[in-house]
Amino acid sequence: MKALLSKATGGPETLSLDELPDPRAGTGQVVVAVKACAINYPDVLIIEDKYQFKPQRPFAPGGEIAGVIESVGEGVSGWSVGDRVIAVTGHGGLAEKIAIEAARLFRLPEGRSFEDGAALLLTYATTIHALLDRGKLTQGQTLLVLGAAGGVGLAAIELGKAFGARVVAAVSSEEKAEAARAAGADATLVYGPGPFDKDASKALAEQFKAAVGPNGADVVYDPVGGDYAEPALRSIAWEGRYLVVGFPAGIPRLPLNLTLLKSCDVCGVFWGAFAARDPRANQAHVERLFRLWGEGRINPRVTETFALEDGGAAIAKMGARQVIGKVVVRI
Template sequence: MRAILSKTPGGPETLVLEERLDPTPKKGEVIIDVRAVGVNFPDTLIIEDKYQFRPDRPFSPGGEVAGVIEAVGEGVKGLFKGDRVIAVPGWGGLVERLAVPAATVIKMPEAMSFEEGAALIMTYGTSYYALKDRANLQPGETLLVLGAAGGVGAAAVELGKAMGARVVAAASTNDKVEFALDLGADNGLIYPSGQMDKAAQKELSGEFKLATGRDGADVVYDAVGGDYAEPALRAMDWNGRYLVVGFPAGIPSLPLNLTLLKSVSVIGVFWGAAVMRDPAAHAANMADLFRLYAEGKIKPRVSRTYPFEQAGEAIKALGDRQAMGKIVVTIAS
C-alpha cells in the first residue's frame, strides 16, 4: 500500500510518498480501506514536533479517516467486512489501509459521504465538548467565535445555533465572515490580520462589545489565540467562560486581573485527552452529533479536496489559514 510519511521534522514539504506493507488485523482490530482523510490543525504541528504527542518516525499524519472495513480481527463483534466506518486514530491516517482498534470505530450513516465522515468527528467533537461539557452553553446566551470559518470554528458556529445561543462570528476576511453567516451566525465582524499594538487591541475589544451587545459575550470560543485573546476577554460579560481551543496566531498572555474583575473562567479544551479519559461521555456526545446531523442542524462543510498524492499541499493550505470549513484528502478505491 501507499503511505504519506513524516521521516524528519519539518513542514509539509518534508512528507514523502512510499510503499509500505499492508497491515493485517490483530486481535480486536479491523483494517479500514481508507477513502477520505480529514486534515486538521494538529497535522500541521505533529510533523514539526510541535504537538502534544510525538509519535516515533516514520509515521503518517492524518487524525481522522472514513472508509470501508476490509478485514476483521479475532474477537471483533458487530463490525463486518464492507461496513462504512469512521475512525479517529490521532495520526497514521494518510495511508491506503489502516489498522485500528475495533472499539474506536463508528459506523457511518448511509446518507453520509466519505468526505463528510472524514470531516465530522474531530472538529464537531472538539467544539461540542467545548460548548457543552466545558462551557455549559445555555439557550439565549451570546457566543463569540474567533476563527469562525476554520474547521473547529465553523463547527462551533453551527453547534452554538443548534444549542440555542446567539452566535457572533469573527474572522480575518469578509469572505470568511460571510461563510460563517451562511452557517447560521447571527452577526459577524472582521478582525485585522497580524500583530496588533495596545491601541489596536483596545479598538478591537470595542468592536467585539458592539457585535456581542451591551453586556458582552457569555462564552468566547478562541481557536486563534495571539493578540486577539485579550480584546475578546475584555469584551466578556460577568461570569463569562473563555474557551482556550488553539493558538495558530500564537500563545497569548492574558491579564488575569480581568478574570477577577469580571468573574470570568478561563477553560482549557483538550478533546483528545478527554476522549481517552471518559469514553462513555465521548460516546454520548457522538450520539448527539449524529442525531444533529440526521436532523439537518449540522453538516460538515468540505471546502476543498486534494488527491492522496497532494496530501502535503492539503496540510500546507490549512497551515496557511486558507481554508474555510474542512479540507479533505481523498483516496481512490
C-alpha cells in the same frame, strides 16, 4: 500500500509518497481501507514535532478518516468486513490502509459520503464537548466564536445555533464572514491581521464589545489564540466562560486581573483526553451529533479535496490559515 510519510522534522514539503507493507489487524483491531482523510491543524504541528504527541518516524499524518473495514482481528465483535466507518486516529490517516482499535470506530450513516464522514468527528466532537461540558452554554446566551470560518469555527456556529444561542462570528476576511453567515451566525465582524500594539489591541476589544452587546459574551470560543485572545477576553460577560481550543496565532498570555474583574472562567478544551477518560460521555455526544446531522442542523463543509500525493499541499494550505471549512484528501 501507499502512504504519505513524514521521515524527518519539517513542513509539508518534507513529506514523501512511499510503499509500505499492508497492516494487519491485531487483537481488538480492524484494518480500514481509507477512502478519505480530513486535514486539521494538528497535522501542521505533528510533522514539525510541535504537537503534544510525537509518533515514531516514519509516520503518516492525518488524524481523521472514513473508510471501509477490510479485515477484523481477534476479539472484535459488532463489526464486519464491508462496514463503513469513521474514526479519529491521531495520525496514520494519509495512507491507503490503517489498523485501528475497534473501540475507536463509529458507523458512518447511510447516504453520507466518505468525504463528509471524515470531516465530522474531530471538529464537531471537540466543539460539542467545549460548548456543553466546558462552556455550559444555554439557550438565549451569547457565544463569540473566533476563527469562525475554520472547521471548528463553523462547527461552533452551527452547534451554538442548535443549542439556542446568539452567535457572533469573528473572522479575518469578508469571504470568511460570508461563510459564517451561511452557517447561521447572527452577526459577524472582520478583524485585522496581528500582531497588535496596545492601541490596536484596545480597538479590537472595542470591536468585540460592540458586536456581542453591552452584556458581553457568555461564552468565548477561541481556536485562534495569539494577540486575539486578550481583546476577546475583555468582551466577556460577568461569570462568562473563555474556552481555550487552539493556538495557530501563537500561545497567548492573559492578564489574570481580567478574570477577577469579570468573575469569569478560563477553561481548557482537550477533547482527545476527555474522550479517552470518559468514553461513555463522548459516545453520547457523538450520538447527539448524528441526530443533529440527520436533522440537517449541522453539516460538515468540505470546501476542497486533494489526491493522496497532494496531501502536503492540503497541510500547507491549513498552515497558511487559508482554509474555509474542511479540506479532505481522497484516497
